[in-house]
Amino acid sequence: MSKVRADISVSVDGYVAGPDQSIDNPLGEGGEGLHDWVVALEAWREAHGKKGGEVNASTQVMAQRQAGVGAGIMGRNMFFGGGRTGPWDEAWTGWWGEDPPFHVPTFVLTHHPREPLSLSDTTFVFVTGGITSALEQAREAAGDGDVLVHGGARTIDQFLAAGLLDELELHVVPVILGGGARLLDSLSPQINLEQVRTIEAPGVTHVKYRVVR
Amino acid sequence: MSKVRADISVSVDGYVAGPDQSIDNPLGEGGEGLHDWVVALEAWREAHGKKGGEVNASTQVMAQRQAGVGAGIMGRNMFFGGGRTGPWDEAWTGWWGEDPPFHVPTFVLTHHPREPLSLSDTTFVFVTGGITSALEQAREAAGDGDVLVHGGARTIDQFLAAGLLDELELHVVPVILGGGARLLDSLSPQINLEQVRTIEAPGVTHVKYRVVR
Numbered sequence: 001m002s003k004v005r006a007d008i009s010v011s012v013d014g015y016v017a018g019p020d021q022s023i024d025n026p027l028g029e030g031g032e033g034l035h036d037w038v039v040a041l042e043a044w045r046e047a048h049g050k051k052g053g054e055v056n057a058s059t060q061v062m063a064q065r066q067a068g069v070g071a072g073i074m075g076r077n078m079f080f081g082g083g084r085t086g087p088w089d090e091a092w093t094g095w096w097g098e099d100p101p102f103h104v105p106t107f108v109l110t111h112h113p114r115e116p117l118s119l120s121d122t123t124f125v126f127v128t129g130g131i132t133s134a135l136e137q138a139r140e141a142a143g144d145g146d147v148l149v150h151g152g153a154r155t156i157d158q159f160l161a162a163g164l165l166d167e168l169e170l171h172v173v174p175v176i177l178g179g180g181a182r183l184l185d186s187l188s189p190q191i192n193l194e195q196v197r198t199i200e201a202p203g204v205t206h207v208k209y210r211v212v213r
Numbered sequence: 214m215s216k217v218r219a220d221i222s223v224s225v226d227g228y229v230a231g232p233d234q235s236i237d238n239p240l241g242e243g244g245e246g247l248h249d250w251v252v253a254l255e256a257w258r259e260a261h262g263k264k265g266g267e268v269n270a271s272t273q274v275m276a277q278r279q280a281g282v283g284a285g286i287m288g289r290n291m292f293f294g295g296g297r298t299g300p301w302d303e304a305w306t307g308w309w310g311e312d313p314p315f316h317v318p319t320f321v322l323t324h325h326p327r328e329p330l331s332l333s334d335t336t337f338v339f340v341t342g343g344i345t346s347a348l349e350q351a352r353e354a355a356g357d358g359d360v361l362v363h364g365g366a367r368t369i370d371q372f373l374a375a376g377l378l379d380e381l382e383l384h385v386v387p388v389i390l391g392g393g394a395r396l397l398d399s400l401s402p403q404i405n406l407e408q409v410r411t412i413e414a415p416g417v418t419h420v421k422y423r424v425v426r
Contacts, residue, residue, distance in 0.1 A: 012383070012397060012406060012422070013227065013396075013397035013398075013400065014226065014227045014397075018403070019401070029403070030403045160389070170225070172385075172420065174405070174406035174407060174408040174422055175403060175404070175405055175406060176373070176397055176400050176403065176404040176405075176406065177401075177403055178399060178400045178401030178402060178403060178404070179399065179401055183226075184225060184226035184227075184389055185226075186391060186392065187226065187389050187391045188232070188390075188391030188392055189391060190231070190242070190243045190388060190389065190390055190391060191388070191389040191391070192387070192388055192389075193225060193387035193388060193389065194387060195387040195413075195416060195417070195418065197413065198411060198412075198413035198418045199411075200408075200410065200411035203408060204408070205408065205411045205418070205420050207385065207418050209225070209387055
């Protein structure tokens with residue numbers, strides 16, 4: 001059966017973005033550094049139309065991550081670029097550009113209805129019915145494929161708290177940000193995980209967990 | 214030159230003890246599970262006068278941890294067993310028993326003066342002058358050896374914030390506790406780390422960081 005998976009880059013103190021996030025600085029103070037390891041990869045650069053880059057232990061992690069994904073889910077801020085509130089400005093097509101790196105139907109959680117938006121081979125579908133509705137639609141779109149929950153922190157936490165996540169992978173980056181958007185924030189009661197595997201790579205440790213129910 | 218090191222077991226959401234800590238339950242709800250990986254080791258059991266146990270990838274991590282340690286530092290609660298307040302009850306010799314597993318001079322941070330206490334070959338020295346004074350005394354006692362900061366969370370955070378820590382090792386255990394004593398709590402500004410090495414072991418991932426100054 002297909003899985004519901006989430007993976008995200010996180011600081012050693014558990015933040016997925018640094019303090020003082022804004023429209024101009026959606027990843028907050030120091031947050032850019034959380035993605036240095038992936039932006040340096042040849043595989044990432046290729047997917048974003050760039051040349052060069054590294055091949056290292058993170059390459060297979062990213063390949064595994066992409067394999068078999070049939071649909072995606074993300075919070076509104078992750079589509080929008082963060083920091084904006086209120087209804088959609090329909091002229092704004094998200095910060096992923098004209099050729100978003102998803103290539104599968106991607107469901108965006110929002111309180112504001114909007115028509116689906118197709119950019120190259122990625123279609124963003126805006127869902128106002130919450131995570132259960134988004135997951136239902138994503139599962140149907142994914143068929144036999146997995147559903148990847150992209151983030152942000154609050155969206156992943158919602159899926160975890162609702163018992164809807166099968167796998168969580170953390171890309172732990174060697175920095176202490178001291179504030180910002182925290183992942184795994186006040187989730188209770190206790191959630192047991194099983195450590196599936198750990199991979200050490202330059203500037204990051206990848207740890208994959210299975211959620212135990 | 215000798216190093217100042219800290220290492221501690223931590224949940225995936227960053228807690229070194231679970232919620233609802235008390236005298237009867239100093240590690241809080243679910244906190245015991247943070248130490249399952251170490252308690253299962255033959256090396257740990259031997260050091261605590263017990264037979265049997267496992268040899269696995271964590272064994273070398275614990276051996277490296279103990280190697281070259283000349284002195285230790287811990288917070289009052291870690292000596293005391295947690296949950297107690299007020300001046301010392303001198304009859305209470307800590308929860309480490311008659312043969313504490315330290316075997317080197319161990320400096321306990323406290324606001325309440327007390328005469329040194331020797332139990333087998335471990336001497337506890339009570340320091341009222343804060344972390345700087347404790348580190349000075351520990352360094353002198355350690356000679357060429359390293360100083361190991363045992364915890365708890367607040368003590369390690371104090372050393373990090375003051376720029377006094379050279380190495381931090383986290384033993385990340387696959388559980389989300391949802392509350393309790395948080396490590397790396399609101400440390401700012403940003404502290405840069407260098408990932409020294411990662412070791413995958415049964416039920417735990419060991420990640421060692423160097424603090425970049």
